[in-house]
Amino acid sequence: MKMWGGRFQAETDALMREFGDSIRFDRRLYRADVQGSIAYAGALARVGLISAEEREELTAGLEQVQAEFDAGTFQIEPGDEDIHTAVERRLGELVGPAAGRLHTGRSRNDQVATDLRLYLLDEINSLHKELVALQEAILQQAENHLGVVMPGYTHLQPAQPILFSHWLMAYFWKFQRDRERLANAARRTQVCPLGSGALAGNPFGLDRRALAADLGFDRVSENSVDGVSDRDFVVEFLAWAALTQVHLSGMAEDLILWSSREFGFVELDERYTTGSSLMPQKKNPDALELLRGKSGRIVGHLTGLLTTLKGLPLAYNKDLQEDKEGLFDSIDTLKLELAVAAGVVRTLQVNPDRMETALDAGLLATDLADHLVRQGVPFRESHHLAGLAVRRAEELGCDLRELDLAEYRAIHPAFDGEVYALLDIRRSVEARVSEGGTASTAVKAQIEQAYVNLSI
Ligand code: ARG
Numbered sequence: 001m002k003m004w005g006g007r008f009q010a011e012t013d014a015l016m017r018e019f020g021d022s023i024r025f026d027r028r029l030y031r032a033d034v035q036g037s038i039a040y041a042g043a044l045a046r047v048g049l050i051s052a053e054e055r056e057e058l059t060a061g062l063e064q065v066q067a068e069f070d071a072g073t074f075q076i077e078p079g080d081e082d083i084h085t086a087v088e089r090r091l092g093e094l095v096g097p098a099a100g101r102l103h104t105g106r107s108r109n110d111q112v113a114t115d116l117r118l119y120l121l122d123e124i125n126s127l128h129k130e131l132v133a134l135q136e137a138i139l140q141q142a143e144n145h146l147g148v149v150m151p152g153y154t155h156l157q158p159a160q161p162i163l164f165s166h167w168l169m170a171y172f173w174k175f176q177r178d179r180e181r182l183a184n185a186a187r188r189t190q191v192c193p194l195g196s197g198a199l200a201g202n203p204f205g206l207d208r209r210a211l212a213a214d215l216g217f218d219r220v221s222e223n224s225v226d227g228v229s230d231r232d233f234v235v236e237f238l239a240w241a242a243l244t245q246v247h248l249s250g251m252a253e254d255l256i257l258w259s260s261r262e263f264g265f266v267e268l269d270e271r272y273t274t275g276s277s278l279m280p281q282k283k284n285p286d287a288l289e290l291l292r293g294k295s296g297r298i299v300g301h302l303t304g305l306l307t308t309l310k311g312l313p314l315a316y317n318k319d320l321q322e323d324k325e326g327l328f329d330s331i332d333t334l335k336l337e338l339a340v341a342a343g344v345v346r347t348l349q350v351n352p353d354r355m356e357t358a359l360d361a362g363l364l365a366t367d368l369a370d371h372l373v374r375q376g377v378p379f380r381e382s383h384h385l386a387g388l389a390v391r392r393a394e395e396l397g398c399d400l401r402e403l404d405l406a407e408y409r410a411i412h413p414a415f416d417g418e419v420y421a422l423l424d425i426r427r428s429v430e431a432r433v434s435e436g437g438t439a440s441t442a443v444k445a446q447i448e449q450a451y452v453n454l455s456i
Contacts, residue, residue, distance in 0.1 A: 002079060003085055003088065003103075017081075020318070021080075021081050021082065022081065022082040022083075022321050022324065023076055023080050023081060023082050023083060023086055025324055025325050025328060026082050026083045026112075026324055027076070027083050027086070029083045029112075029115045029116065029119050030065075030066065030069040030074075030083055030087065031119070031122075032114075032115040032116070032118035032119040033083050033084060033087050033111070034062045034063070034065055034069075034087060035118060036111060036114050036115055036118065036194060036215065037058070037062050037087065037091075037102060038058075038059050038062050038063075039194075039211055039214040039215050040106060040194065041054075041055050041058040041059060041062075041102060042055065042211075042214060043195075043206045043207060043210065043211045043214075044101070044102070044104055044105075044204075044206070046206075046207060046210065047204055047205050047206060047207070049101065049104055049105075049204055050098070050101050050102075050104075054098040054101065057095045057098045058091070058098055058099065058101075058102055060095070061091045061094040061095035061098075061099065062087070062091060064094055065087055065090050065091055065094070068090070074086075082112075082321075083115070084108045084111050084112065084115075085108075088102065088103065105195075105197055105202045105203060105204045105206065106194070106197065107196075107197050107198035107199075107228070107316075109196070109197075109198050109199065109228040109316040110194050110195065110196040110197060110198075110224075110227060110228050111194070112320075113194075113196075113227060113228055114192060114193055114194040114215070116234070116323070116324070116327075117189050117190075117191070117193070117217075117233060118216075120189055120233065120234070120237060120327070120331075121186060121189055121190065123331045123335075124182060124185070124186045124189070124237070126335065127182065127331070127334060127335060127338070128179065128182055128183070130334075130335055130338035130339055130342070131175055131178060131179045131182070131338060132179070132454065133338070133339070134175060134338050134341050134342040134345065135172055135175050135176065135179070135450075135454060136342075136454065137343075137345040138169070138171055138172045138175070138345055139172060139447065139450055139454070141165075141168055141345055141346070141348060142165035142168045142169050142172070142443075142447055143447060145164050145165055145168075145350050146163065146165050146440060146443065146444070147163075147352075147440075148163065148164040148165070148350060148352045148355060149161050149162070149163060149164070149352075149355065149356065149359060149425055149426065149429055150162065150163075150164045150167065150265060150358070150359070151355070151358050151359055151363055152166075152438075156257075158358065158360075158362065158363055159363065160364075160366055160428065161359055161363050161364075161425045161426075161428050161429050161438075162429065162438040163429060163438050163440065163443050164265075164350060164352075164355065165443050165447070166438040166443050166446075167254075169443065169446055169447065169450065171247065171250075171251050172450055173450075174247040174250075175244070175247060176450075178240065178243065178244045178247060181240050181243070182244075185233065185236040185237055187218070188232065188233055188236060189233040189236075189237070190217050190218040190219070191217060191218070191219055191220065191221050191233075192208070192211065192215060192217035192219070192221065193220075193221045193224075193228060193230070194208070194211055194212070195208035195211055195220065195224075196221060196224035196225075196227035196228050197224060197228075198315075198316070199224055199225050199228050199229075199314075199315040199316060200224055200225075201224040202224075225314050225315045226315075228315050228316045229312070229314050229315040229317075229320070231305070231309060234305060234323050234327050235302070235305055235306060235309070237327065237330070238302040238326065238330055239302055241301070241302070241330040241331075241334050242299045242301075242302045244334060244338075245294060245295050245298040245299065245334065245337070246295065246299075248291045248292075248294075248337055248338075248341055249291055249292040249294075249295045251291075252288040252289070252291035252292040252341075253288075253292055255268070255285070255288050255344070255348070256285050256288045256289065256292070259285055263354070263358070264354040265350070265351055265355050266349060266350055266351060267348075267349040267351065268283070268285055268287075268288070268344065268347075268348065268349075269344070269347035269349070270283070271343070271347060272285075272287040272288075272340070272343060272344045272347065273285055273286060274286045287340050287343075287344050288344065290337075290340075291337055291340065291341055291344075294333055294337060297329065297333065298330055298333060298334070300326075301326030301327070301329060301330045302326075304322075304326050305322070305323060305326055305327075308320075308322045308323070359425050360399055361399040361400040361401045361423050362390065362400065363425070363428070364400060364422070364423050364424075364425070364428050365386045365387070365389070365390050365400065366386070367422055367423070367428050367431070368382075368386040368389060368400065368419065368422065368423070369382040369383045369385070369386035370382075371415075371418065371422050372385060372386070372412065372414050372415070375416075376414070377412070377414055385411055385412045388411050389403060389407075389408060389411055389415075392407055392411065400423055401420065401423045405417060405419075
């Protein structure tokens with residue numbers, strides 16, 4: 001018997017059933033659904049709507065249902081529209097009439113909103129751990145390669161020398177903010193809508209706060225109409241996923257470039273690359289390309305849900321069932337991506353020699369300008385003068401280090417013999433000691449701060 005069949009005479013059209021059913025994707029909510037139902041049975045018993053004995057029967061039956069799902073033996077029947085109907089149908093088979101009392105005052109509307117929050121909170125926990133593991137891998141590599149200098153880029157043009165560790169740590173902080181955003185989103189997911197009923201609230205005097213506490217929620221939703229229709233927490237999660245994805249794909253792009261033969265700054269471990277079926281010499285960065293390419297679907301899930309939610313009237317509408325597949329896919333994809341990214345970083349080989357080859361004196365033109373500033377030349381002017389030196393060196397086919405002092409002095413008398421001491425890659429790096437700079441003391445301090453942030 002259908003849970004809503006009373007007023008119907010005709011059978012649901014077979015295609016309509018296939019169209020409307022969500023069991024094929026929402027069955028993964030089974031643990032949350034069982035957990036929510038056990039707590040709900042407790043709430044019903046507390047107000048005397050079911051006896052203590054019935055509560056025990058229901059609890060034992062629900063635990064049995066969960067065990068069947070866990071063991072993979074749960075049989076989905078044709079009438080099981082979604083996870084809620086499937087669990088209730090099976091519960092009826094297991095415990096008989098008591099199962100018919102469980103749904104008192106409850107609707108699938110407050111039920112699904114509760115299940116989804118419980119499920120997501122659990123997944124947020126594991127994603128949080130995956131993020132930490134990635135940050136640890138980054139931190140480890142940054143520590144291991146503290147002496148390595150490479151060109152830093154803007155516009156993908158060589159800009160100034162920086163420590164390889166400094167580049168790497170830039171991603172640490174991006175992922176740190178992702179972790180903070182995830183924790184923040186979790187706080188707004190920690191709200192229990194159960195007891196909102198279909199939309200108007202619960203008429204049986206249920207203690208919603210006790211129910212929420214039982215389920216481990218921080219608080220109850222303030223408004224039942226909002227409680228059943230609010231999917232902000234899913235949107236926030238998908239926005240978190242999209243931004244984390246953008247960070248992953250940026251890091252992947254850097255590493256794809258640098259592992260190319262042309263750069264050769266890093267070498268990817270064979271475990272994260274593949275060969276070509278045609279060209280025997282190829283070692284393709286598939287892991288990184290997928291970390292970049294998954295952006296389409298992850299960003300798509302965010303815009304997809306926002307579009308679904310736009311213009312929905314209150315309160316529950318079946319449109320809301322569309323909140324799940326994108327969410328589940330984002331969770332699964334990100335979980336795998338974060339673990340793979342950590343593996344790629346952990347096993348990354350660094351080639352300091354190739355980085356050094358890419359470091360020419362042109363990267364020190366800013367230092368040249370800074371030198372004139374210290375002699376009292378305004379920066380706007382010194383920038384121009386350093387540019388003239390770069391051009392002169394280019395004309396003569398030499399680099400800034402090989403340019404005669406006479407040439408420098410012809411450009412500006414404030415240039416003195418000190419320019420040659422200045423034109424040193426390592427000196428340039430070590431000069432940038434201010435907080436957040438690339439000098440090794442500053443990067444060490446940054447790494448220390450990173451450890452503190454990881455532990456909280
Ligand atoms: N499968 C539904 C969903 O995911 C459960 C809620 C159904 N509620 C309803 N009034 N039909 O949204």
